[in-house]
Amino acid sequence: MTDTAREDALKPEVVRQMRRDARKRYFQDSYTLWKRNPITMIGTITIALLILIAFIAPLLATHDPYEQILADRLFAPSAEHWFGTDNLGRDIYSRVVHGSRLTLMIAILVAVISGPIGLVVGVLSGYLGGWVDEVLMRISDVFLAFPKLILAVAFAAALGTGLENAIIAISVANWPGYARMVRAETLAVRNSDYIQAIRVLGAGRLRIMVGHITPMCMSTLIVRVSFDMGAIILIAAGLGFLGLGAQPPSPEWGLMVSDGRDYLVDQWWVSTLPGLAILIVVLGFNLIGDGIRDILDPHQRQS
Amino acid sequence: MGNYILKRLVSLCITVAGIAIVTFFLSLIVPIDPLAAIAGPQADPETVERLRAVYGFDQPLHVQFFRYVERLAHFDLGMSFQTGRPVLDDIIYFFPATFELASIAMIIAIVFGIPLGVISAVKRNSFLDQAARVISLIGVSMPVFWLGLVLLLIFYFKLSWLPEPGRLDIMLIEPPRITGMLLIDSIIAGDWEVFQDALMHSIMPATVLGLFGLAGIARIARSSMLDVLSQEYVKTARIKGLSEFWVIVRHAFPNALVPTVTMIGLTYGGLLEGAVLTETIFSWPGLGRYLTVAFLTLDLNAIVGGTMLVAISYSLVNLLVDLLYAYLNPKITLAKGEG
Amino acid sequence: MTVGADKNNLLEVEDLAVRFYTLRGTVHALEDVSFKLGQGESVGLVGETGCGKSLTARAILRIVSPPGKIIRGNIRFEDKQLLELSEREIRQIRGNQISMIMQEPKMSLNPSMRVGKQVAETLMIHDKSLGKRGAYAQAVDMLNAVSIPDPKHMAKRYPHELSGGMAQRIMIAMMLVTRPKLLIADEPTSALDVTIQAQIIDLINNLIDDIGSSVLMISHDLGVVAETCDRVIVMYAGSVAESGLVRDVMENPQHPYTQGLLRTLPDAIDPGQPLYSIKGTVPNLMDEPLGCRFAPRCPQATDRCSSQKPPVYDVGPGHQVACFLHEATSPVAGTSVGVQL
Numbered sequence A: 001m002t003d004t005a006r007e008d009a010l011k012p013e014v015v016r017q018m019r020r021d022a023r024k025r026y027f028q029d030s031y032t033l034w035k036r037n038p039i040t041m042i043g044t045i046t047i048a049l050l051i052l053i054a055f056i057a058p059l060l061a062t063h064d065p066y067e068q069i070l071a072d073r074l075f076a077p078s079a080e081h082w083f084g085t086d087n088l089g090r091d092i093y094s095r096v097v098h099g100s101r102l103t104l105m106i107a108i109l110v111a112v113i114s115g116p117i118g119l120v121v122g123v124l125s126g127y128l129g130g131w132v133d134e135v136l137m138r139i140s141d142v143f144l145a146f147p148k149l150i151l152a153v154a155f156a157a158a159l160g161t162g163l164e165n166a167i168i169a170i171s172v173a174n175w176p177g178y179a180r181m182v183r184a185e186t187l188a189v190r191n192s193d194y195i196q197a198i199r200v201l202g203a204g205r206l207r208i209m210v211g212h213i214t215p216m217c218m219s220t221l222i223v224r225v226s227f228d229m230g231a232i233i234l235i236a237a238g239l240g241f242l243g244l245g246a247q248p249p250s251p252e253w254g255l256m257v258s259d260g261r262d263y264l265v266d267q268w269w270v271s272t273l274p275g276l277a278i279l280i281v282v283l284g285f286n287l288i289g290d291g292i293r294d295i296l297d298p299h300q301r302q303s
Numbered sequence B: 001m002g003n004y005i006l007k008r009l010v011s012l013c014i015t016v017a018g019i020a021i022v023t024f025f026l027s028l029i030v031p032i033d034p035l036a037a038i039a040g041p042q043a044d045p046e047t048v049e050r051l052r053a054v055y056g057f058d059q060p061l062h063v064q065f066f067r068y069v070e071r072l073a074h075f076d077l078g079m080s081f082q083t084g085r086p087v088l089d090d091i092i093y094f095f096p097a098t099f100e101l102a103s104i105a106m107i108i109a110i111v112f113g114i115p116l117g118v119i120s121a122v123k124r125n126s127f128l129d130q131a132a133r134v135i136s137l138i139g140v141s142m143p144v145f146w147l148g149l150v151l152l153l154i155f156y157f158k159l160s161w162l163p164e165p166g167r168l169d170i171m172l173i174e175p176p177r178i179t180g181m182l183l184i185d186s187i188i189a190g191d192w193e194v195f196q197d198a199l200m201h202s203i204m205p206a207t208v209l210g211l212f213g214l215a216g217i218a219r220i221a222r223s224s225m226l227d228v229l230s231q232e233y234v235k236t237a238r239i240k241g242l243s244e245f246w247v248i249v250r251h252a253f254p255n256a257l258v259p260t261v262t263m264i265g266l267t268y269g270g271l272l273e274g275a276v277l278t279e280t281i282f283s284w285p286g287l288g289r290y291l292t293v294a295f296l297t298l299d300l301n302a303i304v305g306g307t308m309l310v311a312i313s314y315s316l317v318n319l320l321v322d323l324l325y326a327y328l329n330p331k332i333t334l335a336k337g338e339g
Numbered sequence C: 001m002t003v004g005a006d007k008n009n010l011l012e013v014e015d016l017a018v019r020f021y022t023l024r025g026t027v028h029a030l031e032d033v034s035f036k037l038g039q040g041e042s043v044g045l046v047g048e049t050g051c052g053k054s055l056t057a058r059a060i061l062r063i064v065s066p067p068g069k070i071i072r073g074n075i076r077f078e079d080k081q082l083l084e085l086s087e088r089e090i091r092q093i094r095g096n097q098i099s100m101i102m103q104e105p106k107m108s109l110n111p112s113m114r115v116g117k118q119v120a121e122t123l124m125i126h127d128k129s130l131g132k133r134g135a136y137a138q139a140v141d142m143l144n145a146v147s148i149p150d151p152k153h154m155a156k157r158y159p160h161e162l163s164g165g166m167a168q169r170i171m172i173a174m175m176l177v178t179r180p181k182l183l184i185a186d187e188p189t190s191a192l193d194v195t196i197q198a199q200i201i202d203l204i205n206n207l208i209d210d211i212g213s214s215v216l217m218i219s220h221d222l223g224v225v226a227e228t229c230d231r232v233i234v235m236y237a238g239s240v241a242e243s244g245l246v247r248d249v250m251e252n253p254q255h256p257y258t259q260g261l262l263r264t265l266p267d268a269i270d271p272g273q274p275l276y277s278i279k280g281t282v283p284n285l286m287d288e289p290l291g292c293r294f295a296p297r298c299p300q301a302t303d304r305c306s307s308q309k310p311p312v313y314d315v316g317p318g319h320q321v322a323c324f325l326h327e328a329t330s331p332v333a334g335t336s337v338g339v340q341l
Helices: A002-010 A012-036 A038-055 A092-128 A130-144 A148-159 A163-190 A193-200 A205-242 A253-263 A268-296 B002-029 B034-039 B045-055 B061-073 B087-122 B127-141 B144-158 B182-189 B192-229 B232-239 B244-281 B287-297 B300-328 B330-338 C053-060 C087-093 C115-126 C128-145 C164-176 C194-211 C222-228 C246-251 C256-263
Strands: C009-022 C025-038 C042-046 C068-077 C098-101 C182-186 C214-219 C231-236 C239-245 C313-316 C319-321
Touching: A012 A038, A012 A268, A038 A092, A038 A268, A038 B127, A092 A130, A092 A163, A092 A205, A092 A253, A092 A268, A130 A163, A130 B002, A148 A163, A148 A205, A148 B002, A148 B244, A148 B287, A148 B300, A163 A193, A163 A205, A193 A205, A205 A253, A205 A268, A205 B127, A205 B144, A205 B244, A205 B287, A253 A268, A253 B144, A268 B127, A268 B144, B002 B061, B002 B300, B087 B127, B087 B182, B087 B192, B087 B244, B087 B287, B087 B300, B127 B192, B144 B192, B144 B244, B182 B192, B192 B244, B232 B244, B232 C164, B244 B287, B244 B300, B287 B300, C009 C053, C009 C214, C025 C053, C025 C214, C025 C239, C042 C053, C042 C222, C053 C068, C053 C182, C053 C214, C098 C164, C115 C128, C115 C164, C128 C164, C164 C194, C182 C194, C194 C222, C214 C222, C222 C231, C222 C246, C231 C246, C231 C256, C239 C246, C239 C256
Parallel strands: C042 C214, C042 C231, C098 C182, C182 C214
Antiparallel strands: C009 C025, C009 C068, C231 C239, C239 C319, C313 C319
């Protein structure tokens, strides 16, 4: 009887079922942990709101974000202008609402550009090894040698100001971290029984890398990118503030903070309110990131 | 150990070479003609051509690159357009102010960050832990430039508790420059008025920069404390009859310190980034502001030289941190590995 | 409640229950664990990994860490109820009257503190009058007592500079330097090389004799227990299955689990025999404990075994078994082992 039980335990469909159950339990636990942690909940709600606001920005805005009414310049917050007006008489609330689109776009584009670059470099480097690995990792080391913001600022300055260049510049500074991480992940799965078996079955390198290794690295990469969202937005806002990112009259939040600097003393709202928007969104992303870190922490699962 | 150091030094050399390539590339894509900048706007085309030959811009790219490397080997980073002085002299001149600011910021980050992290770990998942984590998360989420403006608005413009941006009151005379760090130079000169004023001026920028570094330190202190608290030797300490306080102070904390020290090293590098924005807001005459101005005015040599030196010093800091870690760590990794 | 408060007993554990409150539910890690330990006696606590041996030891010292919680029971040590003491009072007992040697000596020493200082620390906690010097001198003497060569010099070493055997000697010195009345040894040799296991066991036994301590020896190795202990307690899945004099239990096991366990030992007479293994797996402690925990694996189980908890029967002098098989022939034990009143 024990023997048949043992044979049963080794059947592929049984193993697969066990794996499926384990994964299901893992997700259930993750969900429980997520629910239990109010911090993560607040973060999730904040970012859900950001996405919603970005989608329906034209409906939420009370004014045209670009319309300059010089007679209305530097009005304090009121029922008409909720966040007041800036030095060109534009409604700050409407500009902040429209700015959410830019912020979200920057974050997504940087992720979409630097994520795949890091993925390709990391998988190639980790799977092929040898000189390919050596060369690719040396290159990413060089990029990692620069502080991120400084590299982004340098490239933004060199490429010329503008939102698109800022996005490219941030991506340039961002990909090496992903490449390193994906490489480590690839090394870990490369020698697994699973990949060995596929290799024995005669699958080619390309097929293994694209079809099997890449999907296995995706979840870690996505988690990592979601940690970085806050930092990406901060760097973009910093570029905007320095005048190296988005250009006037764009309602980019960092740029708006910079615009209001001259009026800080008497018209505090011009500068501080867009900055507050940056803080809230970045905090939202970081709260989620911190929560994910916790959910993935094996220590936490025990309690 | 010796082998390890050698290996790291070799890879540092490769990295520095890479940094040179990246900065050279940077100089190629800057959308200004360096010659026009050297020759000035009134120069006639003939002069420009002559200069092109003099500076070697008519040569193929790889020749230009080797010339660039050759100049670097002689520590020649070229002249800055904005100051009219050699870039290297500028950097040496502006660096101490940044170093001073970053050091005060570091002290703030350590003094608040480590206890915050330790308390978080010890009172794990309690309200205190959550509060400490939210505080440090707010720290990393705060746009540095915005926090600077808000602090200026409140403490300078509205309350007048702290002085205006800058490093020293304009009515005061700087003490003789010895280290370039005002606080130290004023002590050497025995000028307490300057010392006090410089200290007051540094409070706001250092707080802003310190908060930037605090979160990372608190996080690493928390996670390494959590790691240590789950170790067997902490249990041993409890079995001996030690109170929880002494278990933490004598047995847990010293072992959690190694990764935290590593993080402190890395944070120093991170503060260089923060300095770019902080110094801009607080008109702090340091490297960060020098670089910002260079970026905005497309001062080519200053951009290339400054970026390169920042990257090299950042790599050096990383190397030192790694060596320190390897030096401090063998006993810990061995103890873990063999048990 | 039945109380056989025998003054000769140093330690009495009664109805001890520990639960872990985890994400997926409550783990009933210990249920109704009861046993006693006489003055000067050495008792072995045996069972498979995860049966709650170590947890029992930790519960006695009250160092069960969250999410685990002691939810019920009495632990009497001399005239003190350990579970009722304040945090300060229990600390005066830990390391002083009850000490514990752990499984992984190298991981159980603080990697950043010299070993001499670690040994001296135990003394200083419990005798403030000694002073740093006095405690350190005694610690060095103690290192000598655990046969560490050149103790003065070795006291200045860090744990990573020591071998596993040396580290365990340090651990023993650290825990016996205060001459405790009870020593708990949690698998003190399982992490060590086979060649030095015997040395360490001998060392513990010799020191114990000198000091006059009692010992609770936790082990999954019946051989070690047979050699060193007077009595043995067999645990299964968080409960006590059988207890008695080593000779009685080893030669005449009464609980089907003990019988199975003994059959898993390599046969000395006929080494050619294939090793026996108990069928089935250890139950999920997440389930509410109904009946006998061993029932699903027990070759002699009846329907009743899986629904009703067996009481403890006296099957001989000091020999007790929690199994219905003895219902007809033996009286229910005077001191309860698992009887809920």
